[in-house]
Amino acid sequence: MTILFINTLYSPHIGGGAEVICQEQVEGFQRRGYTVSVLTTSPNLGLCQEDVNGITVYRAGIKNFYWHFSNSKPNKYVRMLWHIRDIYNVGMRKYVREVMQKEKPDVVICHNLAGFSISVWDVIKERKVPIIQVLHDLYLLCPGSNMFKYERACEKQCRICSLMRFCHKGKSKDINVVVGVSNYVLERLKRSGYFSNAKARVIYNARNMPESNEHRSRNIEFPFRIGYIGTLSKVKGVEWLIRTFMRLDINATLFIAGRGESIEYEEYLKKITSVDKRISFLGYIKPADFFSQIHLSIVPSIWPDTFPTVAIESCAYSVPVIATRVGGLPEIIHDGINGLLIEPLDDISLSDAIMNLYEDKTLLHSLSENSREIILPLLDSDRMIDELIEVINEVSSSKKCLLSN
Incomplete structure (x- = not known):
């Protein structure tokens, strides 16, 4: 089976825990004998391919005002323009098409999509490939991904977030399986009406860490x-x-x-x-x-x-x-x-x-x-991989049933 992972960043670019977990999953599936590849963003133009620990990694030049992992911090007006384009970044779709044409994945696992935007979902849907969306944060509710404003956590979407996420709820109906890294994040999105047609699972992140006395x-x-x-x-x-x-x-x-x-x-x-x-x-x-x-x-x-x-x-x-x-x-x-x-x-x-x-x-x-x-x-990454394999087998079986009908 061939699996394509999509995440905003990938090693050696580590922005937080999502990148660590994504790499843990990618390498874990490879050890199990799966054919895996990764699509991630890059500050450089075009699409380049490289090898990271034996994994094929495609780095797509971001079609936006700047690469969001750079050390420089643009002014608030440029940042706002970046987020507006990231509502639905049409320019990033060609990279997804190119990689899917080359890799021909049986399933796509999406992690963080900032920089790609939810436009990737439509490309994957066009090719009738099952989508598993992993929720690490609140990006689908909030452009800032954290629902935090005026030094307080937001209990609900503000007007700006509602406007900048006007299409996300509807598009989420096309997702086959949604996986929350916690009950909290999954229920937060489900309560807001997202992923109404998707099977929902909680799969806790895991990292192997040796014991020290x-x-x-x-x-x-x-x-x-x-x-x-x-x-x-x-x-x-x-x-x-x-x-x-x-x-x-x-x-x-x-x-x-x-x-x-x-x-x-x-x-x-x-x-x-x-x-x-x-x-x-x-x-x-x-x-x-x-x-x-x-x-x-x-x-x-x-x-x-x-x-x-x-x-x-x-x-x-x-x-x-x-x-x-x-x-x-x-x-x-x-x-x-x-x-x-x-x-x-x-x-x-x-x-x-x-x-x-x-x-x-x-x-x-x-x-x-x-x-x-x-x-x-x-602390058991094998447990995390096992649970993801169960999800993949479920969506693969569902796809075969649909094709046979």
Whole structure:
């Protein structure tokens, strides 16, 4: 069987967890004997082909005002024009046609479509090939993909998002199977009327991560070490975490790992923390090195993060997590078992959770002991591939039935 994967980015261009999971799936299917290929975007003109770990990867030059993975940040008017074109980018369809003509896939698995737009669905439908759409974020509801505005999570689509997603709900009727990486993201789209004709499945992301006893055996000594790892942005809640921590009179340190969504915002965070020597910015650091330094991880997302990989990584290294009760986080962090759940932007809730684990080392140790075991299915990429194969077999059988009729 031949499978074509479509995703906004692909290795070595990694924008977030979706790219990591997409590559995990692509290489996992190849190991199982499937013929796989990838179509992704590129800043360069035209369509080029290359080999990435034995996988055929097609990179399509984006037909828009700029490539959205570049370091430069255009002004808001150019960004708005980019999103308008991305409502339905006709120019990207020829790349999909060309790759499908060459690869002749039996099924297409679409991941993130920003840059391609939903125009790819129509091309795949023309060729009568089943479509599996994997939902990593809220792109189909919101051009910004996160339903976050004025420093708050949006409960429903604003007028602009409704206008810029006027055709997406109707087009989603052509999808054969929709896969949510969490119950949260799948139900959010289904409640909004999307994918009315599609079979729906939740398949949790998974990454193979070796067990390390180093973290379980580490003594809890002072200063108590708290950590945040991820993009430094408003939606991730890092500023809220910093300001809350600065008000706590405790013998603790806060390690901030990752890079800012912009240089300006990262410098702003460093400026407001300059008076508190307990806070350190580590920049980019490997997760294994980061989690070996801390006793407690905090995932303070303000927006409804659909299924943040960082929470899984923390538990994999037996580091308990304080996480906000939003998005897909409660599907990873179980309150009182492998971490604590708090309310977003609730200073008291966050402060109390930190103090609870700062003062109660028995509880901290218990959460640490449970952290990895409770998320073991999320560390089994074979489980993820097996569940996707079930979905592919279902749509393949349905297609054969339709052809025979």
